[in-house]
Amino acid sequence: MIKVKEAMFYTKDNDKIVCKLCPHNCLLSEEQIGFCRSRKVINNKLYSLNYGKISAINLDPIEKKPLYHYKPGSYILSVGSFGCNFNCHFCQNYSISQFYLNGSYVMPSELIELALKYKSMGNIGIAFTYNEPSIFYEYIYDVVEHINEDLDIVLVTNGFINIEPLEKIIKKIKAVNIDLKAFNNKFYKEICHGNLQKVLETIKFMCKFIHVEITTLIIPNLNDSKDEINDLALWLSKIDKNIPLHLTRYFPAFKLEKEPTPINTLIELKNIAKQHLNYVYIGNTVALDNNTYCPNCKGKLIERMGFNVKSFLTSNKCPFCGYELKRFLTK
Missing domain, CATH: 3.20.20.70 (Aldolase class I)
Structure with a gap:
């Protein structure tokens, strides 16, 4: 069973490790943990502590x-x-x-x-x-x-x-x-x-x-x-x-x-x-x-009551006016 896994993005700077996963670019010494609390230097390598x-x-x-x-x-x-x-x-x-x-x-x-x-x-x-x-x-x-x-x-x-x-x-x-x-x-x-x-x-x-x-x-x-x-x-x-x-x-x-x-x-x-x-x-x-409405004709495309959802869409076109819906993916 994996307990830790070596991290994929880091470099070595003399006796320290630079994590390159996020813009913090944490500079870490041996046994030090990054700002995220999930990456640690062990034996001069960076490991993910939360893997799996x-x-x-x-x-x-x-x-x-x-x-x-x-x-x-x-x-x-x-x-x-x-x-x-x-x-x-x-x-x-x-x-x-x-x-x-x-x-x-x-x-x-x-x-x-x-x-x-x-x-x-x-x-x-x-x-x-x-x-x-x-x-x-x-x-x-x-x-x-x-x-x-x-x-x-x-x-x-x-x-x-x-x-x-x-x-x-x-x-x-x-x-x-x-x-x-x-x-x-x-x-x-x-x-x-x-x-x-x-x-x-x-x-x-x-x-x-x-x-x-x-x-x-x-x-x-x-x-x-x-x-x-x-x-x-x-x-x-x-x-x-x-x-x-x-x-x-x-x-x-x-x-x-x-x-x-x-x-x-x-x-x-x-x-x-x-x-x-x-x-x-x-x-x-x-x-x-x-609810979601068509930007063109204002027809109701999706009705929402909490997490209860009723969609009137069968494609990425408004069923009422035919307007092409962009950044919208139906099932």
Whole structure:
């Protein structure tokens, strides 16, 4: 049974190791663990500590990722490990992202076999989620190397990964939801301990190859200004105005104890974002319209009540006016 596995992206700098997986580029001494808490120097080599260690596994609706335009109404086997290369003050999954966990060891072949077993229940593949999947890299790499076209691979990620590792797996990934934490670098630096520009580079890169949706958790007085959301939506629209944007409601978690985001704020910001984007949704709340409408005729394409989904689509064309729907994949 594998306990640790040698990391794929690192260099040696005299008596130290430089991790090259993410833009932190951690410079590590012997026995030192990286910022992500999942990579360690052992005998002058860098090892992944979370290889195959599963902390959470569930069969989830694809909409829970959230992915609204990728095979709506499907289910996907969702898997998480431990660790993260951010330290967000508001982390919803801090119990697995910010601490070391042993988890249950699952070989890549076993995970693939389980995903295939659940196809009869509507499963379309495997989503790496819950904690940051990019620092689970070696395991994901081994899974995608052995998977076939019967299963889709999905990532739910903060997008903080170097381009070289991403290039090696991007052609095996089908869809991704990138958590764009904010549209100001001060927020990234002080609240997440990351870098906005590096995430924007990842978004632009991924949009060239696969289906991409974006999520931004709206936190009162931190990233909820009208100007910021306007700039965020405008930036996305310059890539493609059909990229779905999910504005989700914040609730107190981990180190942040602000009041939950007012519903009116979310509605107002949605209206601002829709000036630039065709598809904007509000998440983490109920009783709001999260249906999908045709950008051309406004006909209802998908009806959503929580995770209950009714699609009126039979192809990537609007059934009412024939408008071609871009960045939209039906079953």
